[in-house]
Amino acid sequence: MGPAGKAYGLDMTDEMLDLARRNAREAGVANAEFLKGEMEAMPLPDGSADVMISNCVVNLSPDKDAVFREAYRVLRPGGRIAIADIVVRGQMPRLLQRSLELWAGCLAGALQEDEYRSKLAAAGFGEIDIEVTREYTASDAEGAGLGGLLQRYGKRGEETLGFVSAMVRARKPVLSRSPERSEGAVEGPVNG
Numbered sequence: 210m211g212p213a214g215k216a217y218g219l220d221m222t223d224e225m226l227d228l229a230r231r232n233a234r235e236a237g238v239a240n241a242e243f244l245k246g247e248m249e250a251m252p253l254p255d256g257s258a259d260v261m262i263s264n265c266v267v268n269l270s271p272d273k274d275a276v277f278r279e280a281y282r283v284l285r286p287g288g289r290i291a292i293a294d295i296v297v298r299g300q301m302p303r304l305l306q307r308s309l310e311l312w313a314g315c316l317a318g319a320l321q322e323d324e325y326r327s328k329l330a331a332a333g334f335g336e337i338d339i340e341v342t343r344e345y346t347a348s349d350a351e352g353a354g355l356g357g358l359l360q361r362y363g364k365r366g367e368e369t370l371g372f373v374s375a376m377v378r379a380r381k382p383v384l385s386r387s388p389e390r391s392e393g394a395v396e397g398p399v400n401g
Contacts, residue, residue: 212240213240214240215240215241215242216238216240216241216242217241217242217243217244217253217258218241218242218243218244219243219244219245219246219248219251219252220243220245221245221246221247223245226243226244226245229241229243230243248263248266248267248270248276248279248280249270249272249275249276249279250275250279251279251280251282251283253283254283255282255283256282256283256284256285256286257283257285258283258284258285258288259284259285259287259288259289260288260289260290260291261280261283261284261288261289261290261291262290262291262292262293263290263291263292263293263294264293265293265294265295267292267294268294268295268318268319268320269318270318271318273318273320273328274328274331274332277328277329277331277332277334278332280332281332281333281334281381284381285381286381286382286383286384287380287381287382287383288380288381289336289378289379289380289381290334290377290378290379290380291376291377291378292376292377292378293374293375293376293377294319294320294325294374294375294377295319295372295373295374295375296319296320296321296322296325296339296341296372296373296374296375296377297319297320297321297322297371297372297373298321298322298371298372298373299321299371319372322339322375325339325377326339329377329379333381333382334379334380334381334382335379335380335381335382336378336379336380337377337378337379338376338377338378338379339375339376339377339378340375340376340378341373341374341375342373342374342375342376343373343374344372344373345372345373345374
């Protein structure tokens with residue numbers, strides 16, 4: 210970002226916004242602004258950001274399509290996103306999807322790898338990359354207090370669970386095809 214740039218922080222709670230503002234003051238950061246809002250409807254103008262980062266909160270949204278459409282809208286042409294998230298490999302059992310504990314832990318709302326790619330592409334993103342950084346085991350989940358839930362599925366020890374930590378990256382194209390035009394027509398940047 211540098212001294213000439215500006216960073217926006219977004220949260221839906223006053224408590225987290227107060228904490229972020231206090232931390233910025235204590236660190237002497239003058240070029241950060243913290244906004245109240247939700248990631249499905251970001252309070253920023255079209256094409257106003259170069260980079261958008263998220264640390265494991267996209268999984269908390271019940272409408273991930275809206276999150277990705279908003280990210281696309283807010284980014285400038287050529288802008289990029291980097292999302293640290295939990296991604297599912299394989300099919301997650303319905304019982305796990307409905308677990309409030311797993312929703313709060315960013316697991317129940319996790320997207321499957323192919324679904325993540327397809328939702329980003331549907332929003333207009335290209336250069337989509339999902340880099341796995343860690344694969345979780347039953348031992349990891351037991352250490353997080355989810356042993357009872359895992360026992361229902363007979364998961365133990367180092368057996369993988371199908372959850373991975375990943376860095377999800379994508380870029381808003383500089384030139385976009387308009388869906389209303391003929392296949393060969395290319396026009397300038399399209400927002401949303």
